[in-house]
Amino acid sequence: MTQQNTRYTRTPRSEKLKWVDYVVNLMDNQFSFPGTKWRFGLDPILGLFPVVGDLASFSVSAMLVLTMARHGASGKLVALMLLNIALDFTIGSIPVLGNIFDFAFKANERNVRMLRRHYEEGKYQGSGKGIILGALIGIAVLLVLVVWALWELAEWVYYLIVS
Template structure:
């Protein structure tokens, strides 16, 4: 579990990424279900707000991945992180099933674990500025996919509602 007090091996680079731990904790583990060890954050709560919540969660996840890319995450690592985000965004936008999925699948926490393992294995590459354009294109494609899924969902809901009236 990622907590705001968890640190990477102390390097100047890891100090710059402390806020990533804090945001990830807020989005995925901030709250605990009373009487259990089950934790959740703002991500599934935002997902309860149709359309806007999914877009807000995507925005936070995208900002985290961009930050990690700027701080030396490899291209392969970024692709794995974007797959986590795409799963979270697409499956999380499905009504009811997506809300349950959002409580269980913690994309930001998974991405920080990937980044931590990347640093611990010594694969840190310095600045990741050479892959920023690819990351931006990938994030835009995921955003387009999210908007399309939400549009299709809204259209379907509209048709279902119209058939009852």
């Protein structure tokens, strides 16, 4: 089997998205560690700047997803792409662990691979409403757990101080 080329098959639609490949390469694969095949881009470097860097990376990723959606990505594919960048943003915001995660996860590259499969293989057809609903329910459950944990922590601190 031959290794699949990292570029799109040249079609009128892929020509319109040529710059997406360029931005994804810049964000996820522009540089390499000397003597290795391991590549990284601006995303993990921007992640070294708390809040501002993560917001900049998220903005670029969101812009890429928006562009891909405008050029025919299905609702389900866009929902999956948004989950990728939300995961990258959420975990990437954690100090130290997030920086390591940014070097390995490469959400933009994953999104372009999904887009390529969408165009070439016809996958990811249909609506992404179920995925979005599931993500919203998961976020709501997580929020409830965080509020509960903070409440328990506040009670413990209160009793520690009062006692």
